[in-house]
Amino acid sequence: MNYISNGFSIGGTVSESDQDWRNEALGTRVRVALWLRDEIGEGGVFSKQRLRAAIQGAEQVDRRMRDLRPAGWDIRTYRDKPSLQPDELCLEKIGQPVWEKEHKAAGLRQISARTRRSVYERDGHMCRRCGVAAAEEYPDDPGSRARLTLGHVSPHKSGSAANAEDLITECARCNETVRHLTGAQMNREQVWDRVKELPLRHKKDLLAWMTGDVRPLSPAEKAWALYRQLPAVVRDEVKSDLRKLLES
Ligand SMILES: [Zn+2]
Incomplete structure (x- = not known):
């Protein structure tokens, strides 16, 4: 079998087997799938650190591992398997053999450009998990610029489809730190x-967000998101219109 190197160099010591x-x-x-199959095996426990150390130099290893779930790979975390430590994962079941040509795209459903656009528009071009808007700075990370992407409403569910109602706008940071795969977690207390410190009204809001597992945008936030999409000159006009309206 011949490989198309895609610009990656294949070093002399690196195996060229298509199943290595x-x-x-x-x-x-x-x-990642081959590593899990050959080094971990069904029922095996591993840490993300070990996975990252094995697949060195590759980008977004955690995410690619999550991408195996829709292909029938059952990878549990301590949230769904109480015997695990917070930094441990368990390969419960090996799914489709994505190393085989005909299964390579298993579980990877392409999201159409139209769906992508409609989800961003529906969500006001803001991360529905933390509220950051496209290109906005994270409050705890001066100089940063948030990048938006799409995530699944329920990342646990295997085989979730690529329809607008299954998708949610997330910033890259929230998307990457999908709750059940984060190593550093705050504890329950x-x-x-x-x-507990929140005022009653905020407690109620929080419970509603928890129930829906999403933070809905308030009307002001929706208007803000739309405003931010205007060109700078027009933004200034809208800003001064609003100021005049409030002063009158
Ligand atoms: Zn976010």
Whole structure:
């Protein structure tokens, strides 16, 4: 079998087998699948650190691992398997053999440009998890610029479709830190302390967000999101119109 190197160099010591996770010419998702099959096996427990150390140099290893779920790979975290430590994962079941040509795209459903656009518009071009808008700075990270992407409403569900109602606008940071795969978690007490301190009205809001697992945009936030999409000159006009309206 011949490889198309896609610009990646295949070093002398690197295997060129199409079923070896060390083969850097294979896609990251395929390499992760092979590594899980050969180094971990069904029922095996591993850490993300070990996975990252194995598939070195590849980008977004965690994400590519999550991408195996829609292909029937059952990878559990301590949230769905209480015997695990917070930094441990368990390969419960090997799914479709994505290393085989005919299964390579298994579970990877393409989202159409139209769907993508309509989800961004519906969500007001803001991350529905943390509220950051496209190109806005994260409050805790001066100089940063948020990049928006699409995530699944329920990332746990395997085989979730690529329809607008299954998708949600997320910033890259929230998307990457999908709750159940984060290593550094606050503990229950730390979070609960913050929750308890909130005024009643905010407690009620929070419960509604928790129930829907999403933070809906208020009318002001929706207007803000739309405003931010206007060209700078027009934004200034709208700003001064609003100021005049409030002063009158
Ligand atoms: Zn976010």
